[in-house]
Amino acid sequence: MSPRRLAFAVLFSFALSAEAAAQARTLVYCPGESPDTFNPQLSTSAATFDATSRQVYDRLVRFSDRDARLEPALAESWDILEGGRRYEFRLRPGVAFHETAGFSPTRPLNADDVVFSFARQRDPSHPYHAVSGGRYRYYQGMGLDRLIASVERVDELTVAFTLSEPYAPFPAVLAMDFASILSAEYADRMRAAGTPEQVDRVPVGTGPFQFVRYDRDALIRYVAHRDYWRGQSPVENLVFAITPDASVRFQKLRDGECHVIDAPDPADLPAMLADPEIRLVRHIEPDVAYLAFNTEVPQLRDARVRRALALAIDRAAIVEEAYHGLAVAASDPVPPTLWPDGDSAGDGDPNLAQARALLAEAGVEGLSVDIWAPPVRRSYLPRARRVAEMIRADWQKVGVFATITVPEWREFLKNSMVGEHEALLFGWIGETADPDIFLEPLLSCSAAESGANRSRWCDRTFDGLLAAGRRESDPQARTAIYRQALDIVAGEAPLTPLVHSVAFAPVRAAVTGYRVPVGGGHHFYGVDLK
Incomplete structure (x- = not known):
């Protein structure tokens, strides 16, 4: 041995x-x-990413340890061709895969591994697409099933992505956890043995x-x-x-x-x-905690009602009480560390008089809403039930009654993806310094179809602005486009952003x-x- x-x-x-x-x-x-x-391709869970993509796997590119700049990782370099529709990545030679008790690799990383890692997610006819349930929530929620037209092996160490349209944030997207590179050889070996699900249970990466x-x-x-x-x-x-x-x-x-x-x-x-x-390692998280309104339930279909509920919430009180000051009040889903800065969406202060006026204008009396709170602690939502209780108290001031439900965690995730909730507390962490990483998964029509968009809201004008922002390479022009998109979100209120967390990691x-x-x-x- x-x-x-x-x-x-x-x-x-x-x-x-x-x-x-x-x-x-x-x-x-x-x-x-x-x-x-x-397998990080199959999850949106930070706990899963910590256990897999951040220890076991690498991606083609990575973010610097100190800022949001992109750096080469498994790809040594890349070229942008055909007006932004084609990206060619040159792979690092000699990168070794792991060896386990049941698998010994016979070759280093090559283009076949990159093709496999993306073909599994994008091609319903791929032999691994349906393995372990076949739900690729990040890939589908970000619209990559429509954006990526093909992933091809050019030679042993070169792989090419052809896009359906120019997409300025594409290299940054490939730094995200779901874009981890798996071993095609390991997958072939497990499939031949009749145990393809082992790829997702006993991970092999670089x-x-x-x-x-x-x-x-x-x-x-x-x-x-x-x-x-x-x-x-x-x-x-x-x-x-x-x-x-x-x-x-x-x-x-x-x-x-x-x-x-x-x-x-x-x-x-x-x-x-x-x-x-003990010392505390602190940083401001690129995240958002939010309350999503299921726009398909009858009492929340009217945007005036959703705006009223959002206006009644005292975010500053939530920061002090539920977060002990370790957060900043959010005015829109995009964190203040990213552009645009969200000024167009307002300052997020409560306005009870306006909330009551909107409810009256909508002809709503005796409104009742059930709030789902996740049973687990997250950096962006460490005390979900307490936040729900504070929102319930705020809504009582404008004549709205709320109940609170705390489902089991797996049921919370599964059932909220198919719209069984009325309103729910949740959050999002963006791994790239780009507004699209927040707006596409949380609010796009494709994310509503996949279940990642818990508000189940779809606005074609908003989607059109996201598409325009993804094509635009000029930073100032992109800022203007995303400001328009955020204005639509503020008016429609499919979700109300609550806070961006100030995180700290206690270490010995x-x-x-x-x-x-x-x-x-x-x-x-x-x-x-x-």
Whole structure:
């Protein structure tokens, strides 16, 4: 048995103490959620991306660790041809795939892997398209099923994307998690064995960490990829110790059982700041927490009613009470760190008199709305039920009655995609510095069809402006186009943006090299322990 095979045959037997783990160069991360798959193409979950695309996989391009600039990754370079309709990517030679107990690659990365990774998502006749359910929510929600006309192998290390129309943000889109590059050879091997779903359960990528084992809702284990093209990670072992309760995560951090924790309760911030063994890594998230109105339910079809409900919400109070000040009030879905800055959509202050006037104009009395709140904590929505309670209290001031429902997490995701809710609290994290990454998945007609657009709102004028913005390469002209689109959103109010979060990642003082990139998430390549 080869040394690498032996590494995968022998499972870890260490105690989950950060101090003990440090002796084995093991980093312990405690997230609040489990991944819903090990294929990022099939998910919109940040927990899934943290467990897969940010550790196991790479993409053709990546964002800088310090800002939103694009950098080469699996592609060394790219050319934009035919007026922005064709992109040719030259791949990095010699990039090694992972080896597992059940798979040994016979070749490095080549164009076939890129073609496979996108053909699976775009081609309904592809043998892998329907595997594991075949729902490619990012790919479809962003309209890529219509935008990408073909993905072709030009030669061993060159792949070409032909688009149906020019799309200025296209390279940035390829830096997103769903655009991770999978192994075509591994997929062929698993299909021949009659187990194609293994590709989505036991991931094989080119990233800094190799997947070893998943104990459902408990642990995920990884080892450093020895042949990683950027150099081997200084951390030899990586463990995700899944811990749903925020207070338990904090206690485990204080006790040294975790090095890094996810989604802390803002109420614990003072204690964290007072602890010399803990430091907080802060950044403003490129995200939005929002309340989506299902525009297909009878009581919410009238835009005047939706605007009234939005006007009644006190976002400043939500920032202080539910986020302990660790957020900024949102006036539109696009975060203030991206352009346009949203001035055209208003300042988001409550206006109870105008809300009552709009309800009266719409002839609405005794309105009742059920608000779905997610049962899990997210960086953009750490106390969803409390936010729902505050909205309910705000609506009572204008004569609207609200109930609150907290479904089980998987039911929340599944049922909201098919419109079983009336209104729901949710959020979005954009991994690229472009307004289209927020507006297309949250509000476009294609996203309404795929289920990612929880308001189920479709406006063809709005969609036309998005299309114009995607074709326009001049930044000022694009800003003007997106301002028009945001004005439509403000008038129609299919959703009401609530806040953009100020995130902080609590880490042990022994952790070095940890930073939160512009797109958010937890990336452990380059992290070390003192």
